[in-house]
Amino acid sequence: MPNNAEIAKTTIEDFREIQEYMLLAKKENATETYAKLKKKYTSLKVLLNVLGVNLTDIDEIKE
Numbered sequence: 001m002p003n004n005a006e007i008a009k010t011t012i013e014d015f016r017e018i019q020e021y022m023l024l025a026k027k028e029n030a031t032e033t034y035a036k037l038k039k040k041y042t043s044l045k046v047l048l049n050v051l052g053v054n055l056t057d058i059d060e061i062k063e
Helices: 004-027 031-050
Strands: none
Touching: 004 031
């Protein structure tokens, strides 16, 4: 079973990846894709907050 540090590391990587896709979707005006990605973004953000990760420096979307 992974510990909190491993979960945080994986979640941070996923969070950064989702943000990259969100920025691309926004640039391409892919509103449905952006909305779907935003759901995943929100879930990851909640998990990172529960884990005590400071999102100030890594949250590029700020939603």
